[in-house]
Amino acid sequence: MTLKFLSIFSLIILSPVIFLDVFAEESILISLSSDLDQVIFDGKWTTVSEWKKSSYNHIKFNDGAEIHLRTAHQENFLYIQINSASDMIINKGSDSAIVCFDTKNDKTKISQFDDYCFSTSLGSNNYFTYQGGNISAVNGNFKKITNDKDFVAIGTTTDKVDRYNKTPHVSYEFRIPLDVIGRSDNYGFYISVFDAHSQNNYSWPYNIEKKSLLTIPSPSQWGDLVSPDKSLPEFNFTVLSFILIPLIMLSIVISKSNLFKLNSL
DSSP states (O other), X not given: OHHHHHHHHHHXXXXXXXXXXXXXXXXXEOEEOSSGGGOOOSSSOSSTTTXXXXXXXXXXXXXXXXXXXXXXXETTEEEEEEEETTOOSOOTTTOEEEEEEETTOOOOSSXXXXXXXXXXXXXXXXXXXXXSOOSOOTTTTOEEEOOOTTXXXXXXXXXXTOSSOSSOOEEXXXXXXXXXXXXXXXXXXXXXXXXXXXXXXXXXXXXXXXXXXXXXXXXGGOEEEEOHHHHSGGGXXXXXXXXXXXXXXXXXXXXXXXXXXXXXX
16 A cells, blocks of 8 residues: 555656656757857758757648757857758848747737847858847837847758758758847747748748748747756756655665565464
């Protein structure tokens, strides 16, 4: 009876961990990396293992378009690669990508000062930072601000090193300073790539209303970028060990005690 009680109690204690994936399915999960500070920012996979230690999401669209998204954080930066594997018609200066963060993740209908977007275009040396809270609604209430000195974004054409499509296609890399967007285990998150050939915007989350190429959608429509190792800190491995180890030891003691009683009969 005691062993049965301990099993049920352990299941209750572990249930937040067991069901974490269920609640996280609609979020982009970002991982901690140990070597993305060594990334060569040229917009693509420079080596076959360069982005390997990062989270991966395969985003597919109804028309056959696809994006391979890699995300990770290390020290003072977020690292993001948007690999548009299906865009094999290269339009330098016209194809582009944007990444946005709602740093408070308050999903406001109108952008606020805590909302930031970062963009670049294919083959360009220019990249831009936008902050919400602007009076003008021309660009979704975002305005261009001065880039942080450590911010990097670049779009380029891939080569045969690419993991997803050996045919040259469009790819982007971003290094976002946490000094700009702050540290959080849960950001509002939005990405979009513009395919100049088809004139289509491909975004995550799906089906976001985008009135024009220049308009950034409302943060209320963005999804979530979650750091799972921080989202439930009270159930990290250290805390779990303090809970489970005594339970396991107690279970062993009870088992041995019951065995001793049986042998004594």
